[in-house]
Amino acid sequence: MAKKFKIFNKVGNTIIVPMGGKILLIFVALILLSNFATNFISLQLSQKQTIELNNKIMVAQLKELYTNCTNQYQIYSYSQDRLETDQALKRVAQSGFSNANSIALGINKLGDIRFIATNNKDTFWDRFLDTDALQKLNDAFEHGTTEGSISFKTFDGDYFGVYKYHEDWNYYLIRAEKRSDLEVKTRHVFYWTFLLIIFLTVLFIFVGSKILNLEFKTMKFISKSLNEMQKKKELGIIDLSDAPNDDVTYLAASFNSLSSSVKNLLKTFQKFVPNDVVNKAYSEKGVGLEMEKRELTMLFSDIKSFTSRTEILGAEIQSVLEVHYNRVIHSVHENSGVVGSIIGDAILAMFGLDASKMSKSYTAIRTAWEITRVTAALRTELYEKRSEVEKKRKLTASEEKVFNAISVDVGVGIDGGMVLYGTIGRNDQDPRLAHMGNTVIGDAVNSASRLEGLTRIYHLPVIVSEYLKNEVEKESIRYRFFEIDTVQVKGKTEGKKIYFPFDTNEMDMKLIDNYNIFEEGLKSYYDGDWKSARRLFKNSELECVEVFLDRMGLKNAPEDWSGIWTMTTK
Numbered sequence: 001m002a003k004k005f006k007i008f009n010k011v012g013n014t015i016i017v018p019m020g021g022k023i024l025l026i027f028v029a030l031i032l033l034s035n036f037a038t039n040f041i042s043l044q045l046s047q048k049q050t051i052e053l054n055n056k057i058m059v060a061q062l063k064e065l066y067t068n069c070t071n072q073y074q075i076y077s078y079s080q081d082r083l084e085t086d087q088a089l090k091r092v093a094q095s096g097f098s099n100a101n102s103i104a105l106g107i108n109k110l111g112d113i114r115f116i117a118t119n120n121k122d123t124f125w126d127r128f129l130d131t132d133a134l135q136k137l138n139d140a141f142e143h144g145t146t147e148g149s150i151s152f153k154t155f156d157g158d159y160f161g162v163y164k165y166h167e168d169w170n171y172y173l174i175r176a177e178k179r180s181d182l183e184v185k186t187r188h189v190f191y192w193t194f195l196l197i198i199f200l201t202v203l204f205i206f207v208g209s210k211i212l213n214l215e216f217k218t219m220k221f222i223s224k225s226l227n228e229m230q231k232k233k234e235l236g237i238i239d240l241s242d243a244p245n246d247d248v249t250y251l252a253a254s255f256n257s258l259s260s261s262v263k264n265l266l267k268t269f270q271k272f273v274p275n276d277v278v279n280k281a282y283s284e285k286g287v288g289l290e291m292e293k294r295e296l297t298m299l300f301s302d303i304k305s306f307t308s309r310t311e312i313l314g315a316e317i318q319s320v321l322e323v324h325y326n327r328v329i330h331s332v333h334e335n336s337g338v339v340g341s342i343i344g345d346a347i348l349a350m351f352g353l354d355a356s357k358m359s360k361s362y363t364a365i366r367t368a369w370e371i372t373r374v375t376a377a378l379r380t381e382l383y384e385k386r387s388e389v390e391k392k393r394k395l396t397a398s399e400e401k402v403f404n405a406i407s408v409d410v411g412v413g414i415d416g417g418m419v420l421y422g423t424i425g426r427n428d429q430d431p432r433l434a435h436m437g438n439t440v441i442g443d444a445v446n447s448a449s450r451l452e453g454l455t456r457i458y459h460l461p462v463i464v465s466e467y468l469k470n471e472v473e474k475e476s477i478r479y480r481f482f483e484i485d486t487v488q489v490k491g492k493t494e495g496k497k498i499y500f501p502f503d504t505n506e507m508d509m510k511l512i513d514n515y516n517i518f519e520e521g522l523k524s525y526y527d528g529d530w531k532s533a534r535r536l537f538k539n540s541e542l543e544c545v546e547v548f549l550d551r552m553g554l555k556n557a558p559e560d561w562s563g564i565w566t567m568t569t570k
Contacts, residue, residue: 031201054182055149058162058175061096065104065173066164068092073168086115093117093175101178103159108171109138120156129154137172141165150174222252235259291422296352296440297360297468299337300413300448301328301371303346327374328410335367340440348448350421350440361416361471365464365479365501368412372461373506375410413451415465417444450489450567451498458484459543466497478505482515483522484544488566495564500544514540521545528557 069089076085093104097119106114111128128134133152140148146165151158161176225238237259238252332339332349336356340348349367352360419442444467451463469481481499488495502515521536530552537545551565 031204054177055160055162057096057098058177061093061104062162062164062173062175064096065089065093065175066166069106069166069169069173073166089115090117094119096175099177099181101156101181102176103161103178104173104175106166106169106171106173107134109134109141114169114171125154128152137163150176152176222255226255235263291420291441293418294352294421295416295418296350296421296444297364297414297416297471298419298440298444298448299332299347299349299351299364299368300445300452301347301349301368301410302452303410327378328371331367331370331374335363335370337363337367346449346452348440348445352416353421359471359475361414361464361468362476362479364414364416365462365468365472368414368462368464368501369503369506371410371412379409410461411452411455412462413448413453413455413464414462414468415444415447415451416467416471418442419444447489447496454487454498454567457547459546460484460500462501463498464501466499468501469499472501478503480504480512480515482519485522485548486526486564488564495562514542518542518545521548525552526563528561528563530555530557 072085072088075088076082079085089106090104094117096102097104097117099119101118101120103116103118103120105116105125105128107128108114111131111134113125113128116125130152133150137150140146147163149160150163151160153159156178158179159176160179161174163172163174165172222238225236229236237256240249240252240256328347329339332347335351336354337349337351338353340350342348349364351364351367356363358366419440421440423439447465451465454463455461463484464481472479473481480502482502484498484500486495486497500515502512517536518540521533521540524530524533524536525548534549534552537548
């Protein structure tokens with residue numbers, strides 16, 4: 001398929017007109033106006049000069065005709081042959097004619113034509129019809145003027161010429177030219193001049209466009225680059241390696257400098273706020289104070305025993321956190337999650353803000369297991385390095401403490417529901433007083449934090465709420481949800497079921513039997529049959545049963561037993 005030729009680029013519905021084209025059109029318009037105006041004035045002046053030149057020629061011819069009239073009058077005085085006299089005058093007059101309608105005639109003061117000479121055979125007058133012109137001749141004669149210029153009208157058109165009164169013949173001798181004859185010549189000159197101007201203009205446009213295209217090649221490239229950035233909605237750097245050292249290149253270099261600064265600020269901005277806030281700031285040119293209700297899934301991840309690790313490592317804990325966060329944050333982003341905040345050793349991630357093929361709860365659980373896997377992989381790397389050292393020598397007591405401190409382990413709690421998501425703070429015109437933060441508020445946030453805390457109690461890496469169980473079971477069988485307990489977290493008045501999401505793709509399927517036995521024990525535990533519960537819990541061989549065995553001891557269930565365990569701490 002042939003490539004579609006584009007004359008103009010567009011930004012939205014706005015056509016971008018090339019600067020070179022504008023300059024060329026302006027110059028062409030000015031040059032055409034200048035040429036036509038100059039030539040019009042020149043033709044008018046030339047026409048005036050032509051008329052003056054014709055007048056001089058006609059004056060000379062009139063003098064010759066006047067002299068001939070004097071001679072012919074003497075001949076007529078002897079011969080009395082008027083016809084022969086008139087023919088002789090016509091021959092003399094016609095010898096000086098240069099145009100088709102040149103004319104010479106003699107008229108008396110009453111307007112009677114005594115003789116007429118012309119090259120146009122269709123011209124025949126018996127009287128001089130322009131009474132106004134005749135009256136001017138007679139008035140001038142009465143005032144002593146017997147020669148001069150004359151303009152008169154006939155049926156054939158307008159004439160201009162010169163005259164002289166002949167006393168012997170007692171009439172005015174007139175030598176004249178038809179005005180339209182000179183105008184035809186002038187028009188011919190104008191037409192040829194017009195064609196020449198058009199030809200030269202077309203030639204100028206062609207040559208000028210080539211020169212301007214060459215000169216504005218850099219500007220066109222810059223405009224194209226900026227247009228592509230506009231379509232992609234991202235800043236870039238214009239390649240100026242082959243650009244000349246002119247003002248346009250300087251402007252492009254200034255843009256590159258500004259673009260680099262803005263990109264660096266944008267990258268810094270992206271590190272502190274979610275992508276949806278960055279996109280909104282870019283598209284709407286700003287971010288205001290606003291919050292909206294959103295149904296999101298919240299993931300809370302925390303490093304276990306972080307305080308004791310900090311006491312041992314001191315400032316070196318930063319290096320441990322960097323390695324840990326690099327892997328954890330990557331896992332969140334790979335699963336369409338958004339890191340809402342980082343508080344020391346804890347990460348709050350949100351799911352449901354960005355589009356994903358799977359539900360927000362499914363991607364949150366998948367992220368949770370990836371976090372536990374990358375953390376376990378980090379510990380494995382450390383154990384391998386420890387083994388290499390122990391092949392040579394034993395670790396000292398201080399080295400043992402450091403090793404345990406950097407062998408981080410995490411717990412992940414997940415819950416979901418309606419929350420308030422957006423920007424809060426102070427939006428002041430004075431940037432020194434303004435301060436805003438992107439945040440999420442709601443029970444699901446607090447609950448995710450509480451569930452993460454329960455991972456330490458039940459010795460499980462991931463604990464989720466019933467909200468996630470119900471949402472994920474609708475679309476996938478990858479995760480089997482085993483009920484762990486019903487707890488009443490601090491600050492709440494109702495019990496809440498908590499679940500362990502068993503990954504059937506990654507975990508040992510032999511453990512399924514242990515979890516099934518655990519659920520049987522949990523049912524007995526709920527029913528108050530703690531004797532059967534203790535037996536089943538011990539048979540399940542799961543680490544999480546220890547909390548139930550400690551909780552029940554050797555006692556029977558209380559008489560007011562509801563099956564709900566109330567948390568006394570956060």
